[in-house]
Amino acid sequence: MPQRAAGERRVVVxxxxxLVSLVLAYMLSQFYRAFLAVLAPVLQDQVGAGPxxxxxxxxxWFIAFAAMQLxxxxxxxxxxxxxxxxxxxxxxxxxxxxxxxxxxxPWHLHVAMTLLxxxxxxxxxxxxxxxxxxxxxxxxxxxxxxxxxxxxxGNILGASPLVWVIEAAGWRQTLWGLAVVTLGVxxxxxxxxxxxxxxxxxxxxxxxxxxxRLRGLWFILPLFGVNYAVTAAIRGLWAAPWLTExxxxxxxxxxxxxxAMGLAMVAGSFAxxxxxxxxxxxxxxxMIFSAVMIAVMGVMVLQPTLPLAVVTVLLVVLGFFGSAxxxxxxxxxxxxxxxxxxxxxxxxxxxxxxxxxxxxFASRPVYAAAxxxxxxxxxxxxxxxxxxxxxxxxxLLYFLTPEAPAHxxxxx
Numbered sequence: 001m002p003q004r005a006a007g008e009r010r011v012v013v014x015x016x017x018x019l020v021s022l023v024l025a026y027m028l029s030q031f032y033r034a035f036l037a038v039l040a041p042v043l044q045d046q047v048g049a050g051p052x053x054x055x056x057x058x059x060x061w062f063i064a065f066a067a068m069q070l071x072x073x074x075x076x077x078x079x080x081x082x083x084x085x086x087x088x089x090x091x092x093x094x095x096x097x098x099x100x101x102x103x104x105x106p107w108h109l110h111v112a113m114t115l116l117x118x119x120x121x122x123x124x125x126x127x128x129x130x131x132x133x134x135x136x137x138x139x140x141x142x143x144x145x146x147x148x149x150x151x152x153x154g155n156i157l158g159a160s161p162l163v164w165v166i167e168a169a170g171w172r173q174t175l176w177g178l179a180v181v182t183l184g185v186x187x188x189x190x191x192x193x194x195x196x197x198x199x200x201x202x203x204x205x206x207x208x209x210x211x212x213r214l215r216g217l218w219f220i221l222p223l224f225g226v227n228y229a230v231t232a233a234i235r236g237l238w239a240a241p242w243l244t245e246x247x248x249x250x251x252x253x254x255x256x257x258x259x260a261m262g263l264a265m266v267a268g269s270f271a272x273x274x275x276x277x278x279x280x281x282x283x284x285x286x287m288i289f290s291a292v293m294i295a296v297m298g299v300m301v302l303q304p305t306l307p308l309a310v311v312t313v314l315l316v317v318l319g320f321f322g323s324a325x326x327x328x329x330x331x332x333x334x335x336x337x338x339x340x341x342x343x344x345x346x347x348x349x350x351x352x353x354x355x356x357x358x359x360x361f362a363s364r365p366v367y368a369a370a371x372x373x374x375x376x377x378x379x380x381x382x383x384x385x386x387x388x389x390x391x392x393x394x395x396l397l398y399f400l401t402p403e404a405p406a407h408x409x410x411x412x
Contacts, residue, residue: 142273334404
């Protein structure tokens with residue numbers, strides 16, 4: 001009996017270590033998608049990378065990340081999350097950080113960010129795969145939200161804390177340190193994560209065609225494509241110029257407002273589990289969160305010159321209620337039979353991350369055209385309208401999505 005108890009304790013310790021390693025991997029993913037803005041001044045000075053170069057590098061991260069989702073899904077189903085996350089994070093993530101540390105020209109940054117996007121591509125889907133296979137369907141939303149909440153702290157670390165480290169150690173030394181940390185996290189994943197049991201031989205091999213035949217997903221996909229894209233684009237690209245050009249905010253005020261919005265996004269991720277329970281399910285909670293987002297965006301369109309304090313509240317509310325991604329994933333996961341869990345969730349994630357990339361690229365010419373025709377406040381109102389319209393369309397189509405079944409049926 002003592003030997004059995006000791007064995008059980010070792011299993012518990014490994015499970016906890018595995019979960020910690022996966023949270024750390026996702027924190028790195030959040031960090032790498034956000035850290036480029038902080039490095040912009042030094043990269044322009046020492047590498048010759050202007051705003052256009054950095055915008056391309058950032059876009060390449062999202063493109064590489066999205067393009068990897070289907071291969072990652074196949075790898076999760078075939079090899080399991082342990083090796084999929086560890087190898088891609090170790091080779092792509094650590095390798096990308098090394099290329100970044102050695103960069104002497106803008107195209108080196110493009111290569112580095114592409115590698116980092118590849119390396120980070122399984123960081124969220126690996127633990128989601130484990131949650132989907134190992135835990136009850138009703139618990140998926142809460143677990144997914146907690147993971148996103150803890151992992152999103154990496155976004156916060158990519159702001160002021162990164163500035164302090166760069167000032168103390170230099171940016172190249174910081175990237176070398178990040179390469180070591182990334183390789184260490186990949187090693188920890190490989191050592192500590194336990195893969196779910198393999199499906200029996202009776203389960204069919206999954207395919208993208210089978211996923212597309214799942215009618216329950218058809219009207220959830222448009223909202224997947226725009227929900228996270230709105231908050232990601234506003235927080236990452238447009239909040240700062242809006243606050244500067246329309247509200248006259250200085251760097252300190254911008255930092256405080258964007259930090260508040262970022263923290264609200266973290267808090268919203270933790271709140272999705274309780275919200276789903278209070279609302280009576282993930283679908284109803286998504287509707288509530290999306291309706292609040294639409295209301296806030298409507299105010300931003302109609303009243304783009306509100307006082308800075310009111311604007312701060314609007315962005316905080318938008319950040320909190322724009323954190324419905326885990327709820328959407330929980331709803332979509334309910335339609336996936338066991339043999340499609342890996343490919344299905346990565347397909348949904350591809351739609352979400354792909355939507356971020358498309359909206360970010362498309363928003364630049366939209367704002368440029370509006371800026372040429374209107375004063376700053378009205379130009380930003382047109383930009384907010386560009387985000388609001390697809391969000392409203394996705395919300396309306398979502399009403400056609402049924403509740404997820406208790407047990408997902410096989411596709412026809």
